[in-house]
Amino acid sequence: MTEDDDSDHYYLGVHKDAFRRYRMFNEINMPGTASRLADLSLNPDMHILEVGCGIGDTACYFAKHVVPDGHVTAFDQASDIVKLAEKEARDAGISNITFVCSHAQDFDYGSDRYDLAHSRYVLSYSPDAASIVASVFGALKPKGMFFGEEVAQSYVKHGKAAWIDKMEAWFTALIEHGGGNPNYGLEQLPSDMIAAGFENLHVNGFWPMQDQEEVVAMLRLALSNEMRPNLVALGVATDDEIDAVLAAAQAPGKDFIVSAAAAIQVVGYKPSA
Numbered sequence: 141m142t143e144d145d146d147s148d149h150y151y152l153g154v155h156k157d158a159f160r161r162y163r164m165f166n167e168i169n170m171p172g173t174a175s176r177l178a179d180l181s182l183n184p185d186m187h188i189l190e191v192g193c194g195i196g197d198t199a200c201y202f203a204k205h206v207v208p209d210g211h212v213t214a215f216d217q218a219s220d221i222v223k224l225a226e227k228e229a230r231d232a233g234i235s236n237i238t239f240v241c242s243h244a245q246d247f248d249y250g251s252d253r254y255d256l257a258h259s260r261y262v263l264s265y266s267p268d269a270a271s272i273v274a275s276v277f278g279a280l281k282p283k284g285m286f287f288g289e290e291v292a293q294s295y296v297k298h299g300k301a302a303w304i305d306k307m308e309a310w311f312t313a314l315i316e317h318g319g320g321n322p323n324y325g326l327e328q329l330p331s332d333m334i335a336a337g338f339e340n341l342h343v344n345g346f347w348p349m350q351d352q353e354e355v356v357a358m359l360r361l362a363l364s365n366e367m368r369p370n371l372v373a374l375g376v377a378t379d380d381e382i383d384a385v386l387a388a389a390q391a392p393g394k395d396f397i398v399s400a401a402a403a404i405q406v407v408g409y410k411p412s413a
């Protein structure tokens with residue numbers, strides 16, 4: 141773990157310069173999130189729960205859609221990241237979000253509070269994802285919906301590059317060291333939702349690859365800042381091996397294209413009471 145990381149399972153780490161990587165992650169993934177949300181009706185009085193909000197990009201997106209009467213509650217375990225999220229919302233003039241610093245396991249979910257809950261790339265890292273999904277179910281009002289977007293360790297590729305194979309293997313190793321599942325979105329999320337009581341599940345996939353330079357820049361940033369200290373501490377990779385991958389990781393051309401890891405999007409509904 142890095143010194144700024146409050147978790148004991150989030151082996152991707154949270155670096156003090158993480159803001160840029162979170163923002164890039166959002167830019168790369170928001171088209172998929174927004175296209176799925178376009179099919180769900182967001183009403184202006186909704187109460188929304190954002191699980192593992194990061195710097196608050198999706199919380200702010202929701203907050204803007206639920207004015208004037210709606211509200212967003214957003215939490216993340218990393219205190220420095222929650223502070224950044226609060227600042228982002230304040231600077232954007234958004235006042236209908238409550239940010240909370242909490243582990244998902246400790247959060248006060250309450251019951252029958254929210255119309256919609258959302259998580260993006262959070263449960264995949266958690267050893268106890270099923271219990272978080274069950275807590276989210278309890279927190280929702282009858283007919284409330286959960287929109288989970290979680291990792292599937294599958295990339296769209298054309299051509300071959302050894303550095304991307306290494307990145308994938310290291311990403312997998314870090315998630316597994318933390319007790320998570322790099323294929324959680326495909327292998328567990330629908331089952332965990334059904335076990336919790338959700339009905340009428342809809343599943344979509346989104347492979348982020350619109351801007352190849354941005355995908356590579358985000359992967360480089362994650363490796364050089366956040367993954368490196370944990371990979372080295374765990375003995376998964378040496379600094380020299382990481383430097384070699386960073387030197388090789390250049391924006392793909394016509395011989396090679398790649399997406400970031402897929403987001404499997406699952407929407408499910410809490411039955412009416």
Ligand SMILES: C[S@@+](CC[C@H](N)C(=O)[O-])C[C@H]1O[C@@H](n2cnc3c(N)ncnc32)[C@H](O)[C@@H]1O
Nearest residue numbers: 150192193194216217218242243244260261262
């Ligand atoms: C890949 S980032 C995604 C951030 C945000 N959801 C987004 O899509 O931009 C994962 C975030 O989940 C948070 N996280 C992971 N496990 C968590 C847990 N058990 N409880 C609370 N936050 C968690 C991390 O601190 C990190 O900010």
